[in-house]
Amino acid sequence: xxxxxxxxxxxxxxxxxxxxxxxxxxxxxxxxxxxxxxxxxxxxxxxxxxxxxxxxxxxxxxxxxxxxxxxxxxxxxxxxxxxxxxxxxxxxxxxxxxxxxxxxxxxxxxxxxxxxxxxxxxxxxxxxxxxxxxxxxxxxxxxxxxxxxxxxxxxxxxxxxxxxxxxxxxxxxxxxxxxxxxxxxxxxxxxxxxxxxxxxxxxxxxxxxxxxxxxxxxxxxxxxxxxxxxxxxxxxxxxxxxxxxxxxxxxxxxxxxxxxxxxxxxxx
Amino acid sequence: xxxxxxxxxxxxxxxxxxxxxxxxxxxxxxxxxxxxxxxxxxxxxxxxxxxxxxxxxxxxxxxxxxxxxxxxxxxxxxxxxxxxxxxxxxxxxxxxxxxxxxxxxxxxxxxxxxxxxxxxxxxxxxxxxxxxxxxxxxxxxxxxxxxxxxxxxxxxxxxxxxxxxxxxxxxxxxxxxxxxxxxxxxxxxxxxxxxxxxxxxxxxxxxxxxxxxxxxxxxxxxxxxxxxxxxxxxxxxxxxxxxxxxxxxxxxxxxxxxxxxxxxxxxxxxxxxxxxxxxxxxxxxxxxxxxxxxxxxxxxxxxxxxxxxx
Numbered sequence: 001x002x003x004x005x006x007x008x009x010x011x012x013x014x015x016x017x018x019x020x021x022x023x024x025x026x027x028x029x030x031x032x033x034x035x036x037x038x039x040x041x042x043x044x045x046x047x048x049x050x051x052x053x054x055x056x057x058x059x060x061x062x063x064x065x066x067x068x069x070x071x072x073x074x075x076x077x078x079x080x081x082x083x084x085x086x087x088x089x090x091x092x093x094x095x096x097x098x099x100x101x102x103x104x105x106x107x108x109x110x111x112x113x114x115x116x117x118x119x120x121x122x123x124x125x126x127x128x129x130x131x132x133x134x135x136x137x138x139x140x141x142x143x144x145x146x147x148x149x150x151x152x153x154x155x156x157x158x159x160x161x162x163x164x165x166x167x168x169x170x171x172x173x174x175x176x177x178x179x180x181x182x183x184x185x186x187x188x189x190x191x192x193x194x195x196x197x198x199x200x201x202x203x204x205x206x207x208x209x210x211x212x213x214x215x216x217x218x219x220x221x222x223x224x225x226x227x228x229x230x231x232x233x234x235x236x237x238x239x240x241x242x243x244x245x246x247x248x249x250x251x252x253x254x255x256x257x258x259x260x261x262x263x264x265x266x267x268x
Numbered sequence: 269x270x271x272x273x274x275x276x277x278x279x280x281x282x283x284x285x286x287x288x289x290x291x292x293x294x295x296x297x298x299x300x301x302x303x304x305x306x307x308x309x310x311x312x313x314x315x316x317x318x319x320x321x322x323x324x325x326x327x328x329x330x331x332x333x334x335x336x337x338x339x340x341x342x343x344x345x346x347x348x349x350x351x352x353x354x355x356x357x358x359x360x361x362x363x364x365x366x367x368x369x370x371x372x373x374x375x376x377x378x379x380x381x382x383x384x385x386x387x388x389x390x391x392x393x394x395x396x397x398x399x400x401x402x403x404x405x406x407x408x409x410x411x412x413x414x415x416x417x418x419x420x421x422x423x424x425x426x427x428x429x430x431x432x433x434x435x436x437x438x439x440x441x442x443x444x445x446x447x448x449x450x451x452x453x454x455x456x457x458x459x460x461x462x463x464x465x466x467x468x469x470x471x472x473x474x475x476x477x478x479x480x481x482x483x484x485x486x487x488x489x490x491x492x493x494x495x496x497x498x499x500x501x502x503x504x505x506x507x508x509x510x511x512x513x514x515x516x517x518x519x520x521x522x523x524x525x526x527x528x529x530x531x532x533x534x535x536x537x538x539x540x541x542x543x544x545x546x547x548x549x550x551x552x553x554x555x556x557x558x559x560x561x562x563x564x565x566x567x568x569x570x571x572x573x574x575x576x577x578x
Contacts, residue, residue, distance in 0.1 A: 119359040
């Protein structure tokens with residue numbers, strides 16, 4: 001990371017500290033993502049007085065889940081709880097990022113609207129440095145929030161779920177989602193949002209288009225919850241490799257799309 | 269005028285935005301120690317020219333030369349290191365303090381000791397007691413002062429100022445003008461884009477009148493002489509009209525009488541002392557003889573009217 005990226009990042013974080021309200025959507029999304037698996041796996045059985053493992057809806061899934069090496073020691077109810085916690089993991093990982101999308105989408109056009117972009121571009125800062133700082137300025141707080149929420153999820157699972165369920169969240173599969181695929185997907189999504197921000201004609205357009213970027217992530221979540229795909233370790237790693245390639249391509253695309261002249265002379 | 273090689277030279281800069289011609293074949297040499305004023309009506313291409321000089325946007329055709337070497341897309345970064353650009357709007361990050369604003373730029377310019385540079389800037393611009401204030405809390409004059417501090421933070425040899433006193437109160441505007449004078453003595457090349465011709469009069473060593481293309485470029489004195497000639501004003505004790513006729517009959521063609529004063533362009537055969545002698549011999553009582561200097565506004569309007577080419 002260059003000194004100039006660090007300088008811009010410090011500025012981004014100082015700005016965020018003065019405007020903590022922008023974190024509210026991300027924090028709310030994270031809290032919802034955190035509460036949902038507990039509600040489904042812990043609260044609902046308590047309220048209804050029925051075990052989830054008795055439900056035919058979960059029978060096949062729990063048997064499949066119990067066959068996995070790191071969860072075969074769980075009892076049927078714990079296996080269902082572990083399955084639910086794992087399925088909500090994707091939401092937990094991408095939730096804060098989705099909420100940060102509007103911040104990323106606003107990042108470049110916001111500078112232009114505040115008339116701070118021209119003096120910034122008059123410095124020796126390179127386009128790639130500017131874009132990197134903008135992406136990281138949204139990504140790092142979202143990542144920090146994700147990891148915090150993951151820690152809370154672990155602690156909550158250890159406290160409220162059946163014994164051993166939290167171990168299902170420490171499997172290679174879960175850790176690959178939380179620490180590799182999730183952050184890479186987040187980075188790609190935020191890069192796309194910043195690309196949009198550097199090409200949109202106004203802030204509203206940038207935010208609306210930025211919101212569309214969440215759709216593929218939502219699709220992945222739906223596919224996983226519905227059982228259409230199972231995020232195994234190998235699939236997660238394959239997706240991660242694809243995301244690395246995508247991130248490199250997006251960085252190149254972002255630099256190519258960022259037209260200094262256009263952002264200085266055409267935006268109002 | 270200084271005889272040194274230009275530090276920055278624009279060679280036939282042309283800029284199109286789509287099909288609209290914004291700047292047409294503008295050539296300017298900027299030397300250290302001079303203040304060059306770029307004046308022109310709204311939409312004349314002043315800001316576009318300034319942005320091209322700053323390496324912010326590329327010319328459609330034409331090029332810049334920095335210390336005699338052409339500026340390419342690759343070397344534009346070097347140009348940006350040597351240029352301080354004050355944009356039309358101060359462009360401060362409102363939620364950051366004055367110190368944080370300046371520190372960010374000190375680091376972006378890669379200064380070896382950014383904290384020391386910021387400290388020096390705060391001192392120079394009288395901002396020390398406002399260093400911790402958010403930029404949003406500052407008055408317009410103070411914001412402009414911070415923007416100027418930012419512009420000079422990296423000690424640029426080329427300083428480009430876009431409307432530096434626009435919207436400022438007289439006291440703040442005077443402060444900015446004093447700073448520009450100081451920059452001139454610091455051996456920097458300064459370009460000021462402005463509508464304020466009084467400011468140009470006070471600051472500029474050279475002036476360029478731009479309306480898409482440079483209509484005129486010279487020192488204010490030379491432009492006056494070229495457009496209006498070297499006039500003298502002779503104040504008489506009594507009506508001046510009869511003596512205007514006497515001067516005309518004596519071969520001086522450009523004579524204007526206004527009440528008790530005459531505005532005359534002496535010609536090659538009749539220098540000012542001869543002119544005075546003619547008037548005295550004709551019985552005029554001469555009270556004073558002074559150079560008759562047209563205002564820069566007159567010069568500007570005459571140029572825009574098509575009265576003066578480069």
